[in-house]
Amino acid sequence: MRGLIPARYAIAKRRKAPWLVLWLGFGGLLVSIVAAAAGTLISLDRVSKDETHIRKAFFERLGALDQIRAQIYLSGTYVRDFLLSPEPTIAAAETTRLAGLERESRAALHAYSQTLEPQEREAFQALQSEIEAYWQVLERTAAWTPEERHRLRDSFFYDELVPRRNAMLQIADRIAIANERALNRAEEQLTASSEGLRRTLMATFAITLAGGLLLALLTIAYTLRLEHELERRLEENTRARADLQELSAKLVRAQENERRALARELHDEVGQSLSAILMEAESAACAEDLHEVREHLGAVRTLAEKTVNEVRDLALLLRPSMLDDFGLVPALNWHAREMTKRTGLNVVLSADDAADDLPDEHKTCIYRLVQEAVNNSARHANARTVEVDVKREDQRVRFSVRDDGAGFDPRFVRGLGLLGMEERVRRLGGRIRIDSQLGRGTLIAAELPLPELARKEDMAQRNGHNAHTHSVG
């Protein structure tokens, strides 16, 4: 049991998925490349900024430390000058300079404390308290009289000031070393982070490359599949064209056969009868007595009668006039009766009257299909009974021909008749189903959609018959 109208709608739907994958793949790849490039640029920028910043901070701190050192040295000089100078005015000037120095050194300390690294905090605090103590010691000397200065200056200078100054300088050196270490560490960090950046870049490139390769593989695979499908289609097309050529050749042959049969019928039957009539008429014209004339005329009459019948049968065979004069159902009825008369096949027609008023094309299509199917049932299937059903519905007309004959396998049997049926139905936008099995009879069922316009025209014409017909008469 096979339907014969193939459907090829699934392909268009299936095509969308690979395209989506490709679009997403290429888009993703592009986005990831752009993102990687932007990320790298930003990271590079940050690293170089960090480096500048670290160096700047290091030199700033180094400068501050040098300044503090210089101040400490300078303070020693000032104190020495102050202690050595007998002039009170000069001493006072030195005191003022010392006070300024003290302020400056405090400011420098404060500034340094702002950029303090954690590991130098301890040393710095030591330095700070040393310097604080140092200044306090120095302040004490400010109050000294000239004699005290003279008396105590050597011991103060060597026992107090120099050791303190050395201690301070040592601390400052420690800080400087710590500072340098911090710089090294920061630089190491920078190196590490640029190493990280390099790794990230490598990874990104690796992933992008892998993705690109994968995508390329996918694309190639897809292209190959498309090419394959194209080839298949081409092959199918070629085959279909060959089928079509064969079919049209068959059709041309069938048409030629039909014409040959028609020509033979006209020549052998009609032509012969007319020749005979001619001869009888001539004989009648030459006849001696009335009796002979009557005899010849009687023969003419018989021959003419026969010819009229032959011509009528021929015309009806080509196209039954009932189809045009009364509609589909009377034509089908006539055909059923003719089949019964000629072949003994019992044709049972059931059709509602509404099936009479159909558009011309539909009437012809249904009539020809039923004619072909019933002829097949009689000629090939050896059926005893054929049931013909025609039902008109609102938007379409359904019809079927079912026989109790030998049946066939629709997979292998594709005669011109069946192809012709499919073609007729297809042209009117309808569907046809051919169900048959060996030994199980055949069912041919079809439906035709009715065009909107035709339905309306039909409604308008339903009351009166089509008056614009003319057939051979």
Add this chain to the structure above:
Amino acid sequence: MPIRILLADDHTVVRDGLRALLERQPDFLVVAEAADGRDSVRLAEEQSPDVVVMDIAMPNMNGIEATRRILAANPATAVVILSMHQDESYVLRSLKAGAKGYLLKDSLRSDVIEAIRSVAQGRSFFTRKVGRILQEDYIRQLERRGLDDSYDLLTDREREILQLVAEGRTNKEVANFLNVSPTTVETHRTHILQKLDLHSVPELILYAVRKGIIS
């Protein structure tokens, strides 16, 4: 009073032949000739003929539709179909359109004359060949379906009435002929239709033709 006749056929040869045949009858008068269905309707209205001899296959309007229109305008006119179609669908539709007689183009000329006289008097006329063809078809159908001939179901009186009705007589004429009341005739007629599974007088006439009861 001669019988006034209108000829409707699209073939001049046929019309000429018919005219020659009919005008040899002293009581026949061919008043007009129409070459298509539409023309025949117009001329029938103008001339009010007693009988129209009508072909079916004609341009512009077929003879059956023309018959319907002529009879709708003037029911007193009698129409005889003269066609090459011998299929029952043509006969039945002609009867339904109101035609009283049916002739084939190869019918005997005497049949044509007899048919015109019959329908002019209100009787049906069917050429023998139509009756024979329809009868053969009918018998074949009965055999094919294994049905009994329902004619056997009819009583003698019903058969008598069937023939008279099929010949084209009205209930009143039948009643007078058989000396019964028109109501009785009507009752019989209903029974006949029921027994034969028929639904109208045209179908009844067709049946009678098939059975060879009338010709």
